[in-house]
Amino acid sequence: MENKTKIISGLILFLFLLVSSSLFKFMSFPILIGMDMNSENEKCDLNSETACSINLENKINSNKGNEVNRSIDNLKLAKETQILNLQNQDKINLSIDIIKKEIAGKEIRMFGYNGQIPGPLLYVKQNSQIFINVTNNLDTDTTIHWHGLRLDNKFDGVPEITMKIQEPGESFEYKLDFIDEGIYWYHPHVREDYQQELGVYMETC
DSSP: HHHHHHHHHHHHHHHHHHHHHHHHHTTTOSSSSTTTTTOGOOOOOTTOOHHHHHHHHHHHHHHHOOOOOOOOOOHHHOOOOOOOOOTTTTTEEEEEEEEEEEEETEEEEEEEEETSSSSSSSEOOOOEEEEEEEEOSSSBBBEEEETOOOOOOGGGGOTTBBBBOOTTOOEEEEEEEEEEOOOOOEEEEESSHHHGGGGGGGEEE
16 A cells, blocks of 8 residues: 555656646746847747857847957056055046956956056045046946945946946046045946956955
């Protein structure tokens, strides 16, 4: 009797898994948010990891526009990070530059604030206000977001929401208020996945 019960339980479990698997295949759907559910070229076969990976890569590439320039011709080497001790009402210039950096014996095209990776470390006393004139020397749009600082919205660096995007060659003066003590960081708010990974980031204290 006990063996018969085990056999029946096993058959029920097998049938349950079989039906569940069939339903899952029938209900398969694209995994990218915002995709057209009816578009044949955007459907992803959940049973094929390769197909899904290729589909995801194509989706990303379609949003990139022009190919990324990887040339290092005539580029300056990245400099060591500088420490800037700033006083209330100080004004400084900050450029966002295309540079190169040696990694594992190979020179790589990267970005840097004032030619540095990471960018300059800013030391500012609490309750100070400073001004930073930022020039975009990249071949792509950018802004700087001063992460965690309480400041006027128009200097927060969120493109097309709090400020106009900085196109190549354009300069913009940010007014920063250091109301709270702490450690903060600054970084781009345009294509962070691309610009930030190539070197534009740093802390403010």
